[in-house]
Amino acid sequence: MSNAIEVSGLHKSYGSTVALDGLDLDVRTGEVHGFLGPNGSGKTTTIRILLGLIRADGGRAVLLGGDPWNDAAELHRRLAYVPGDVSLWPSLSGGEVIDLLGRLRGGLDQKRRADLIDRFDLDPTKKGRTYSKGNRQKVALIAALSSDVELLILDEPTAGLDPLMEATFRELIVHERTSGRTVLLASHILAEVEALADRVSIIREGRTVESGTLTELRHLTRTTVDVVVTSATSLDGMPGVHDLVIDGNRARFEVDGKALGAVMSHLAGLGIESLISQPPTLEELFMRHYGASPVTQDA
Amino acid sequence: MSSFVGIRPLIRLILRRDRFLLPILTVLPAVMVGATAAAFADLYPTDQAREQFATLMAINPGITAFLGPLHGTSIGALTFWRTVIVAVMLAALPGVFLVIRHTRAEEQAGRRELIGSTVVGRHAPLAAALLVTTAWSILMGAGVAAGFLATGQPGAGSLATGVAWAGLGLVGVGIGALTAQLFENPRTARGLAGGILALAYVLRMVGDVAGGALGGLSWLSPIGWMHEMRPFAGDRWLVAGLFIGFAAVTTAAAAALSTRRDLDAGVWATRPGPATARRGLSSPNGLARRLHRGAFVGWTVGIAAYGVIVGGLGPSMASVLEDNPQLMEIFDRIGGEGVFIDIFLSAGLGFIGLIGAAYAVQAALRLRGEELAGHAETVLSTPVDRMRFAGSHALMASIGPALAILAGGLAAGIAYGVVTDDLAAQAPRLLVASAAYVPAALVMGALTVALFGLLPRASSWAWALLITFLLLGQLGPILGLGQTVMNLSPFTHTPAVPGAPLRVAPLVGLTVAAGGLFAAGLHGFRRRDAAIG
Numbered sequence: 001m002s003n004a005i006e007v008s009g010l011h012k013s014y015g016s017t018v019a020l021d022g023l024d025l026d027v028r029t030g031e032v033h034g035f036l037g038p039n040g041s042g043k044t045t046t047i048r049i050l051l052g053l054i055r056a057d058g059g060r061a062v063l064l065g066g067d068p069w070n071d072a073a074e075l076h077r078r079l080a081y082v083p084g085d086v087s088l089w090p091s092l093s094g095g096e097v098i099d100l101l102g103r104l105r106g107g108l109d110q111k112r113r114a115d116l117i118d119r120f121d122l123d124p125t126k127k128g129r130t131y132s133k134g135n136r137q138k139v140a141l142i143a144a145l146s147s148d149v150e151l152l153i154l155d156e157p158t159a160g161l162d163p164l165m166e167a168t169f170r171e172l173i174v175h176e177r178t179s180g181r182t183v184l185l186a187s188h189i190l191a192e193v194e195a196l197a198d199r200v201s202i203i204r205e206g207r208t209v210e211s212g213t214l215t216e217l218r219h220l221t222r223t224t225v226d227v228v229v230t231s232a233t234s235l236d237g238m239p240g241v242h243d244l245v246i247d248g249n250r251a252r253f254e255v256d257g258k259a260l261g262a263v264m265s266h267l268a269g270l271g272i273e274s275l276i277s278q279p280p281t282l283e284e285l286f287m288r289h290y291g292a293s294p295v296t297q298d299a
Numbered sequence: 300m301s302s303f304v305g306i307r308p309l310i311r312l313i314l315r316r317d318r319f320l321l322p323i324l325t326v327l328p329a330v331m332v333g334a335t336a337a338a339f340a341d342l343y344p345t346d347q348a349r350e351q352f353a354t355l356m357a358i359n360p361g362i363t364a365f366l367g368p369l370h371g372t373s374i375g376a377l378t379f380w381r382t383v384i385v386a387v388m389l390a391a392l393p394g395v396f397l398v399i400r401h402t403r404a405e406e407q408a409g410r411r412e413l414i415g416s417t418v419v420g421r422h423a424p425l426a427a428a429l430l431v432t433t434a435w436s437i438l439m440g441a442g443v444a445a446g447f448l449a450t451g452q453p454g455a456g457s458l459a460t461g462v463a464w465a466g467l468g469l470v471g472v473g474i475g476a477l478t479a480q481l482f483e484n485p486r487t488a489r490g491l492a493g494g495i496l497a498l499a500y501v502l503r504m505v506g507d508v509a510g511g512a513l514g515g516l517s518w519l520s521p522i523g524w525m526h527e528m529r530p531f532a533g534d535r536w537l538v539a540g541l542f543i544g545f546a547a548v549t550t551a552a553a554a555a556l557s558t559r560r561d562l563d564a565g566v567w568a569t570r571p572g573p574a575t576a577r578r579g580l581s582s583p584n585g586l587a588r589r590l591h592r593g594a595f596v597g598w599t600v601g602i603a604a605y606g607v608i609v610g611g612l613g614p615s616m617a618s619v620l621e622d623n624p625q626l627m628e629i630f631d632r633i634g635g636e637g638v639f640i641d642i643f644l645s646a647g648l649g650f651i652g653l654i655g656a657a658y659a660v661q662a663a664l665r666l667r668g669e670e671l672a673g674h675a676e677t678v679l680s681t682p683v684d685r686m687r688f689a690g691s692h693a694l695m696a697s698i699g700p701a702l703a704i705l706a707g708g709l710a711a712g713i714a715y716g717v718v719t720d721d722l723a724a725q726a727p728r729l730l731v732a733s734a735a736y737v738p739a740a741l742v743m744g745a746l747t748v749a750l751f752g753l754l755p756r757a758s759s760w761a762w763a764l765l766i767t768f769l770l771l772g773q774l775g776p777i778l779g780l781g782q783t784v785m786n787l788s789p790f791t792h793t794p795a796v797p798g799a800p801l802r803v804a805p806l807v808g809l810t811v812a813a814g815g816l817f818a819a820g821l822h823g824f825r826r827r828d829a830a831i832g
Contacts, residue, residue: 093572
């Protein structure tokens with residue numbers, strides 16, 4: 001089996017509100033998959049369907065080869081989940097919650113538990129009600145990471161963590177990937193996804209708008225080029241060149257991924273004095289799908 | 300006055316949130332007392348009939364114990380006396396719940412923090428909650444007075460009744476305001492407030508039955524104050540000062556506490572817990588046991604204490620019988636003073652059953668609480684299926700109340716046995732008798748689970764159902780409601796043992812009904828979406 005998660009055409013409505021409108025998502029076994037989308041785009045709804053907490057109205061969802069709704073408890077032996085808003089029992093200590101969740105998942109690695117508590121700098125004796133948001137998140141992360149599971153489903157796991165802990169989190173996820181675990185990482189912290197994810201899916205209003213490796217996605221979008229040549233006028237009208245601004249012998253423009261080769265050969269003939277080229281950041285990729293960037297307006 | 304800045308929008312917020320609840324809570328008491336007065340006028344139309352009824356009530360300390368002393372024989376006096384227990388349910392309890400709902404519950408939900416960051420003075424949220432609930436108490440009291448006037452009762456007595464009801468409402472508000480300051484968890488605050496009201500009821504009961512030196516205990520109880528206002532039988536207006544004084548002291552203490560503690564904190568700091576979980580905390584049942592532990596201890600201790608009082612008072616019933624040759628003669632014919640005492644003990648056990656049912660509702664509602672808090676999501680994302688999760692709490696909502704009721708029966712039996720020097724026989728006898736009150740409590744817990752599974756948003760209507768059944772039991776016979784209506788309440792079907800003969804069939808029926816409701820609820824939960832936290 002090569003896919004840990006296979007979702008196609010998923011639909012879910014709450015009354016007249018459409019939460020998922022034909023969402024697709026494929027997560028390959030062993031990869032870290034970034035699941036991107038703005039607030040309210042359907043990330044959490046998708047995850048809740050995958051966990052069998054809610055039932056899809058239509059479409060197909062396969063989790064670890066099983067049916068998320070009917071085989072929920074059986075499938076949950078093989079995964080661990082960290083919710084976006086971790087809510088702990090007010091009267092239980094963090095250590096108790098870690099142990100409880102670990103035991104419910106079928107046991108946890110004591111050495112790893114101790115190591116993680118140390119690395120995340122968590123006081124496990126504090127009661128649930130006294131933890132800050134970040135510390136509640138750490139409790140859920142430690143419980144998830146010290147369980148022996150195939151799949152980690154993380155819903156904005158670093159939302160409350162400070163930069164230091166965020167770095168620790170990244171190291172740990174890299175480690176998880178090397179040890180062969182699959183990770184579904186829902187997030188809108190793009191730098192984090194860019195650093196960790198093998199492939200990403202971008203969703204908007206309950207639908208998948210883009211999916212693939214970062215390289216593939218970059219290929220679909222434009223590179224920014226800032227170049228100084230002897231004469232730039234011939235660039236005007238070239239296929240694939242957009243938003244051209246010529247300022248003497250300096251030119252700035254954006255170029256389609258597919259036309260990049262042709263444009264570069266053309267530039268070489270114009271006598272390049274300096275050239276700066278920037279591949280699109282994930283942020284630009286992301287923005288392109290939400291109408292916030294001018295690039296889409298004339299595309 | 301800057302600490303009260305922003306109080307107007309806060310008041311409007313409370314009125315908006317409770318736009319249905321507040322009118323219902325204001326009008327319901329008036330309807331109840333009006334209907335009761337009309338029913339009494341029908342049942343006992345003549346002075347002679349009412350005097351006969353009053354004599355019968357006065358010589359029965361069982362009645363005095365559970366309903367309080369009857370002063371006067373007019374329709375107004377009878378109605379007031381019979382509805383004091385209703386006032387505890389419809390004035391004191393709502394006062395407690397409303398004020399905690401708008402103070403501590405808001406704070407725990409994190410909304411108080413959001414409000415506090417806007418232009419809102421330090422005292423404004425508490426003051427807004429107190430103003431609205433005080434206004435509710437006064438309006439509700441005015442409604443009760445109007446209800447009496449509408450049925451043709453004298454003006455002064457009607458007004459005194461209204462004052463007494465409003466007073467008890469204010470007492471509830473004061474207790475709620477105070478306990479809301481003490482604990483971080485609104486559930487604990489409600490529990491303590493309920494315990495204080497139960498204590499008030501018990502103090503009045505002991506004071507009224509034991510008399511003599513202990514008679515003064517009734518004056519320590521706000522419920523006793525209601526009786527002491529004596530509407531339609533002297534109208535002792537000065538007693539109203541006790542309600543006002545109590546409300547003033549408790550709300551002032553609440554305000555003082557609220558300025559001395561941090562947001563989200565109780566008065567006592569949270570102690571650290573263990574760094575690792577004990578072996579028992581490794582399954583849904585282990586978790587449920589842990590989460591229900593505190594409530595179990597609280598309810599069981601409270602019910603057992605009440606059982607001790609009921610059992611301890613038993614023998615004093617006999618002395619009353621001896622003072623009354625007429626009554627003695629009646630009871631001699633049907634089995635002697637033992638039967639008389641048993642009727643009293645049955646009423647006590649019946650009350651224990653009702654408290655047990657309230658505990659069952661609260662414990663079963665924990666399921667909905669766990670779901671809304673997002674804890675259900677956490678548990679259900681592990682290899683725990685819906686049945687095991689919901690079943691673990693349903694189990695606690697069954698075993699807990701059952702054990703609490705049995706503990707109450709055993710406590711009553713031990714107390715009664717010690718006082719009558721017949722421990723070996725009485726303790727097991729009352730323990731077994733109390734078991735008859737368990738099935739009805741199970742039905743209430745099961746009904747709550749059924750609502751949770753099938754109509755999750757209506758889960759807390761379980762409380763409304765419980766109150767309806769309690770009112771049915773209190774006022775149904777007086778209002779002349781037919782047996783069909785009375786049969787809707789599970790408590791109607793419980794045989795009043797040991798005072799009445801044991802009938803097994805209804806108990807089996809109740810148990811089967813509880814099983815069916817549990818199954819329906821669990822099945823419904825297995826099929827529906829889990830709520831988003």
